[in-house]
Amino acid sequence: MKYNGEHLFYGELGHGFAVLSFVASLVATIAFFKASRNNLLAEQKSWIKLARTAFFIETICVFGIFLTLYYIISNHYHEYYYAWNHSSRSLEKKYLFASFWEGQEGSFMLWNIWHCVLGWILIWRAKKWEAPVLMVISFAQVCIATMLLGIYFFGAKVGSNPFALLRNELNAPVLFTNPDYLQFPKIYEGNDLNALLQNYWMVIHPPVLFLGFASTIVPFAYAIGGLVKNDHSWTKYAIPWAAFSGAVLATGIMMGAAWAYESLTFGGYWVWDPVENASLVPWIMMIAGLHTNLVYKSSGYSLKSTYIFYILSFTLVLYSTFLTRSGILGDTSVHAFTEQDMTTQLVCFILIFFIPAMVLYFYRSKKIPTIHKEENTYSREFWMFIGALVLCLSSIIITAKTSIPVYNKIFGTNVAEPEDPVFSYNQIQVFIAIIIGVLTAITQYFKYKNTSKNVFYKKILTPTIIALAISLCISFFGNINYDVKGAGFMVAIHIAMFAAVYGVVANFAYIWIGLKGKMKSAGASIAHIGFALALMGIIISSSRKAVLSENTTGIALLQKSKDYDPAENITLFKGIKTDMGKYDVTYTRDTFNTSNHKKYFELQFISKDGKDKFNVYPDVIKNNKGQEGNSANPDKKHYWNRDIFVYVSAMQNGTTDDTSKFRPVDMKAGDSVFYSNGVIILNSVVKNADSLNKKLLPGEVGIGMNMTVITKDGREYKAMPVVALKDNQLRNIPDTVIAQSLIIKFNKLADADGGKIELGIKEDQSIQDIITLKVYQFPFINVLWIGIIIMVTGFILSIIQRVRTMASIKSSKKRILVAEKIKA
Amino acid sequence: MKKTHIVALVLIAIAIATLISFMGDVTTYETIASAKQKPGKFVNLIAKMDKSQPMNYDPVKNPNYLTFTAIDTLGNSIEVVYHNSKPTDMEKSERLVLKGKVEDGKFECKDILLKCPSKYKDDANANAKNVSASVQ
Incomplete structure (x- = not known):
């Protein structure tokens, strides 16, 4: 055809x-x-x-x-x-x-x-x-x-x-x-x-992340080349590449986190989702490799582990490709990627690199030079190696936990994640953070080979005291009381806080104490400051994340317990101010943007003390691809020290097909009448008042019914239905009390002498525009983003520095050669 | 033995201990029948919504209260109580992963994971159905 x-x-x-x-x-x-x-x-x-x-x-x-x-x-x-x-x-x-x-x-x-x-x-x-x-x-x-x-x-x-x-x-x-x-x-x-991918982060996050993934092959390829040729001089060329990989991969991962924070409604930037873990683990391994590589270059130790770390880092990239694309994560990940049947091909992709690399490594391992003399405890290489080892174990633990679906597939078991998967990661990684934070702080103060004890303690003393003072201040006045997981975990958080502060302070001080302020060679210190700042941001923002949208509708939820408060959504009616803890929130209006198909809600937040007033505009986008419903995009109000994070967790559009009728009621001034949720009072009939005249057109005369609606729970609303007269033509202007779904209009004069009038009262049965809202507060989230930016800057500085030194060594060698030739 | 070796061994021992304790924390996937046998134990159910039974969710009264009946592939069903907002599209979902525990014959759900016909996934059949329906 x-x-x-x-x-x-x-x-x-x-x-x-x-x-x-x-x-x-x-x-x-x-x-x-x-x-x-x-x-x-x-x-x-x-x-x-x-x-x-x-x-x-x-x-x-x-x-x-x-x-x-x-x-x-x-x-x-x-x-x-x-x-x-x-x-x-x-x-x-x-x-x-x-x-x-x-x-x-x-x-x-x-x-x-x-x-x-x-x-x-x-x-x-x-x-x-x-x-x-x-x-x-x-x-x-x-x-x-x-x-x-x-x-x-x-x-x-x-x-x-x-x-x-x-x-x-x-x-x-x-x-x-x-x-x-x-x-x-x-x-x-x-x-x-x-719909979820219609976000600007989704335009830039994948290219950067994939540059990070792709770059892990360079140190790996150098390592394979080194094993094949039995020549280990590649290590000095691999350092800038490993740093490059660390910088780009970190940027890519955090852009993904920013996307999750901006546009997904998981309630944060990181939830230890398998897809997130799969991208993090190769980075950790690459950082371990970078550090042992530096150790080898300066001291001759740790060559074997450098090989292993670089091989594992690339293998973990392949493994993450397998995890995210084979559909094996189906039941555990919020991101379920494609389920085209490429599982076999993806497994082959891992093995075809990993097995030959390991065979080659063991075949050569006897010939890889190792130093049998023990490292000095007061040496940089010793502590750097320990740090790399801890990083490696951290990534192995994360991988092992993430791989549950793989075990189920292989062994036919039916194991699932623990009850609180996020905590099961946090409770381990907080200790990793403590060790790495402290090592980041102290290791640069050691020299390679050997350091005199006195010099070391003298230099490290001031930064230690400063860090201790700052972190104690944060612990006492920072209001970090995350006792949900018990006292033990809270203590760990406080120690981790100290470790992170220590990392920032000590590296900052090292730029002057150790490097005498030479910024050119401060790349490593700056990267460490950034890393420690990011740790700080993570610890504060997640341990003090608070739910602001606590349910205030008065319906008690018995199931609320100490470590489990599910009542995190609040219902808002359009136009009605609702009490939400520190703030009064009003859902003022909504608009539909036809160019990006998003429905925006305007929500007005007014703090109870009246000092703070702002609007946020979360939106929803209609799901596509055969799915019904909507995907919510959060909006945030940024403060220097916190973010208010708001998204619409459910919505209901008002309907217009209203079948109820106006109920006629005879009233005179002073009369009252009941309706389903309270009482309506006709205060007076006004003939000439500002509020009345505003509703009239030029040439009209009118009368207004000044009314008050009092609800059962005591709230009061004003209403003024009006009837206007011009050239024997009556024009009826009903008034509505939206909050009570009430419409009141003038019908006719019932009894002209007694001043009685007939009013029509309608209780609107149609559903109103309703949204349910979830509001979080993330304190100091900016510290995390700033930390990452500083860390990446540090990486870039140190890459530039290394490439320059390599170039200058080469040119000086050339000069020597030329000089010798001239002599000859 | 070198110090680094000792540290390495200690760390590896800690890592193994961590993973073993992790294995103690993990939960299991159960069928509705087997979950009923273990009241109070945190389990994962794979089921879907029974559309013949009423679903109760009224955000006006309480946005944090949802009840519905779940049915699994073996045909057993259980009433589910979820104290949170209704996940969009739950009715459409072919597969729900319900995390929680059985209490007094009801499933107290803590988290619902939706397996939608397509999330990132390209479901060729769903696409075909979708398009064919519009043609006929």
């Missing part, structure tokens, strides 16, 4: 690129391998030339796939499943990138692209390490390329083709009997991008 309006060329082009990229990266792998094994210079050069050509073609292909798919999505060629399924015509332009990486093919492409970029930097800089390092990277490219193939190989489907056609993917035979199927509204419009 011939279908109308399809653009089949682009799909063939894209898939052609995908297949070619697979072949080119395979050629590059083999050629780089040959080059790394060949000792003859001429032959090596020709292999390198071939390899670079293949890698160049590979790069063109990878960018080709990316651009083709982007072209398809941005032009809304919905004959392609990917474009149809992840975007829509009404989607805002800026989210087109987000729809690009909503599916797993798009995120694999990101990974591919970053590998290419990193590969070219290495070809440019790595010199003799180019061949072995690029061999590993090219091989990873081969593996990722298979994920995008989508072809059948001996009956098994390998990968998933992002250029697959809608009519081949969607099981809707009736639809595709029509040659104009693209014109059907649902096809034409597109299946849209998931």
Whole structure:
């Protein structure tokens, strides 16, 4: 059958690129391998030339796939499943990138692209390490390329083709009997991008995170190259790369946390969700590797552990790919990613790197130089090694806990997370934080090899006293009483607070005590300050997170217990001020924004003392992709020391189909009448008053009924229905008391002599606009964000410093060589 | 033996102890029938909402009170009480993970995890159903 309006060329082009990229990266792998094994210079050069050509073609292909798919999505060629399924015509332009990486093919492409970029930097800089390092990277490219193939190989489907056609993917035979199927509204419009992902963080978080993931391969590739060549000089080149990886991965992870904080309603930035853990663990391992690498460079110790940490860090990236993409996390994660059946392929992806790496390591391990003399306790390398070991164990513990679904799959058990999963992580990691915080503080005060005890204690004394003083102040006056989990945990939190403060103060002091204020070489200290600040932010914001939206409707909840208070939602009626602890909150109005399909609510917060008044605008976006209901986006009021975090947990739109009728009542001034929730009093009939005249048009005369509504619980509302007269024409202006769903209007004069009038009273049966609200307070959350920014800055400074020193060493060597030649 | 080795061994021992104690904390997935056998024990149920039974949620009266009946694949059912706001889309969800414990024959739920037809997931069947319905 011939279908109308399809653009089949682009799909063939894209898939052609995908297949070619697979072949080119395979050629590059083999050629780089040959080059790394060949000792003859001429032959090596020709292999390198071939390899670079293949890698160049590979790069063109990878960018080709990316651009083709982007072209398809941005032009809304919905004959392609990917474009149809992840975007829509009404989607805002800026989210087109987000729809690009909503599916797993798009995120694999990101990974591919970053590998290419990193590969070219290495070809440019790595010199003799180019061949072995690029061999590993090219091989990873081969593996990722298979994920995008989508072809059948001996009956098994390998990968998933992002250029697959809608009519081949969607099981809707009736639809595709029509040659104009693209014109059907649902096809034409597109299946849209998931509502949760329509957020600006989702445009930048995945590229940064994937750069972080991709960069972990560089130290790994250096390590493999070192094992293959039995040459350990790679370690000095790997340091800036490991620092780079640490900086980018941290940024990517925290952008994800910011996204969770901004747009998800988990109630925070971190909940130890398996997907979050999976991205954190490789970072921790990379930091451990970076530190042992520094130890080896300065003291000759810890070479073996450097190998292990770099291998594990990359393996954990592969493992996290498996966890998040195989669908195995189904029951434990709030983020449930795709469930395309690629499990086998993903497991192979891990093993094909991990097993050869470990075999190679054990094969070489006898030849890896180790120092048998013991490290001095008063040496930097000793404490750095301990720190790295603690980091490694922390990441192993987190991985072991996150892997519960994997055990269930392998052993057929039915184990689930503990009752309070977040606490089960926190209670362990708080001790890790204490150890790492203190080590971060003291370790730089030790010198490599040996430090004189007196000098060490003398230098560390002042920062210790200052840190102790500050943290005691915070402990006593900071109001940290997180006793929900018992006294023991609270003590641990206070100690962790000290450790974090100690980390900040000691590293800050070290810039002057140890480095004499030389900012150029202060990268490590600055990164440590940032890390410790982030720890501080985490401890304060999570131990003092408070729920503000406590239920004040007066309905007692018996189940409320010491460690479990579920009554965290408050109901608001449109236009009615509601008591919420420290604040009175009013849901004033709402608007629907047609360009981003979000419904915004305006909520007015007025503090009880009247000093603070602000509006917040949380919104909801209608769910798409066949889901009903709405996804809520929080809004925040930022203060320098806290955030008020508000989101709409449920909503109900008012209905207009109202069937109740006006009830006629005869009244005269002073009379009262009951209604279902209280009493209505007619105070007086006014003929000339400001409040009356405001409602009249020019030339009208009118009378107003001045009324008071008193509810059962004693609240009072004013009402003034009006009747206006002009040229023998009556105009009725009813008045409403929204809070009581009451409408009152004038009917007629009942008994002109007695001053009796007939009023119509209607109790509106329609439902009002209602929202339920959840409000949290996060104190000092900014400390966390600032800490991360400082840490990343520190990383960047130290990378610059290292690259500069390496360059200057090289040029000075050259100068010496030239000088010797001249002499000769 | 080197000091670093001793420290390493101690730390590894602590890590193992931690994980063992963690194994003591973990809970289990149960069927409704087996959960009823263990009142008071924190369990995870995999079930879905029984739409033939009434669901009670009135945010006007109390936004933190939801009751409904859950039914599992074996056909057993139990009344669920959840002291929080109703998760959007709960009726649509094919699979609910209910965390809580059985008390007095009712399931006191602490947390509900929704397995929606699609969250990030591309469910080809759901998509097909969705589109076909609009065509016919």
